[in-house]
Amino acid sequence: MDLKEMLAHRRAIRVYDKTKHIDTERVADCLRLxxxxxxxxxxxxxxxxxxxxxxxxxxxxxxxLQQTSVTTAQELVVFVVRPDYVKRRATANLxxxxxxxxxxxxxxxxxxxLKQWDMYYKKAIPFLYGRFFxxxxxxxxxxxxxxSPFRPVPRQLSEADGDVILHKSCALVAxxxxxxxxxxxxxxxxxxxxxxxxxKRALHLPFSAQISMIVSCGIRDExxxxxxxxxxxxxxxxxxx
Ligand SMILES: Cc1cc2nc3c(=O)[nH]c(=O)nc-3n(C[C@H](O)[C@H](O)[C@H](O)COP(=O)(O)O)c2cc1C
Numbered sequence: 001m002d003l004k005e006m007l008a009h010r011r012a013i014r015v016y017d018k019t020k021h022i023d024t025e026r027v028a029d030c031l032r033l034x035x036x037x038x039x040x041x042x043x044x045x046x047x048x049x050x051x052x053x054x055x056x057x058x059x060x061x062x063x064x065l066q067q068t069s070v071t072t073a074q075e076l077v078v079f080v081v082r083p084d085y086v087k088r089r090a091t092a093n094l095x096x097x098x099x100x101x102x103x104x105x106x107x108x109x110x111x112x113x114l115k116q117w118d119m120y121y122k123k124a125i126p127f128l129y130g131r132f133f134x135x136x137x138x139x140x141x142x143x144x145x146x147x148s149p150f151r152p153v154p155r156q157l158s159e160a161d162g163d164v165i166l167h168k169s170c171a172l173v174a175x176x177x178x179x180x181x182x183x184x185x186x187x188x189x190x191x192x193x194x195x196x197x198x199x200k201r202a203l204h205l206p207f208s209a210q211i212s213m214i215v216s217c218g219i220r221d222e223x224x225x226x227x228x229x230x231x232x233x234x235x236x237x238x239x240x241x
Contacts, residue, residue: 016218030180037176039169063198069189073216081166084208170212
């Protein structure tokens with residue numbers, strides 16, 4: 001399939017054919033491809049739970065409000081964001097970049113690049129991603145407000161804005177996964193209709209984890225009509241400046 005065909009094939013499937021099976025390893029391969037999606041500052045503050053176990057699937061049916069897209073699915077993927085992994089991911093990025101620079105950059109430029117990455121992942125990222133009951137977000141906003149009359153400043157700095165940043169990146173991962181699934185003829189449906197507290201309990205996730213999206217997986221039931229796809233006229237959403 002080329003990209004156009006993949007995009008046409010991907011539909012939000014509400015009823016799967018229970019007689020047609022998907023291969024768990026191929027679904028895992030699509031999740032490996034989804035890792036290639038971009039994330040803000042390459043922080044990759046997401047993880048996914050590929051649910052194939054019957055008992056957990058049943059617990060998730062209830063948590064997903066018995067939507068047929070979930071009850072008829074063969075497998076589920078729960079995409080989770082982890083604001084609590086900031087330090088871990090910043091260290092991983094820095095460790096990688098240190099080696100990357102030493103192996104791939106000219107000797108005379110190495111020190112400069114190493115310093116830049118060090119500043120970014122040891123100072124800027126902890127400042128931008130730090131959380132403490134909303135107070136660090138307020139501090140960030142306050143500091144940038146002082147500078148804002150004199151120069152452009154980033155304004156999405158509250159801790160709630162931080163959640164948006166994490167879920168935005170995670171949504172790109174989920175979309176990449178769904179397109180990879182389409183490419184091999186597998187179907188999906190993205191969902192946010194779930195009880196996040198129950199989902200977290202079923203997966204034994206900590207309080208700090210946030211459920212971003214659940215994607216159900218299977219092969220569509222051809223007997224259930226999908227109908228035409230509705231999209232707003234392009235002119236209403238496209239502005240060339
Ligand atoms: C973030 C998000 C949440 C969604 N949640 C649900 C859901 O809980 N249940 C559902 O049946 N469909 C859900 N959908 C699917 C949309 O309704 C669907 O993508 C939309 O109607 C467009 O149809 P298409 O995907 O076939 O083009 C969701 C889609 C997105 C992107």
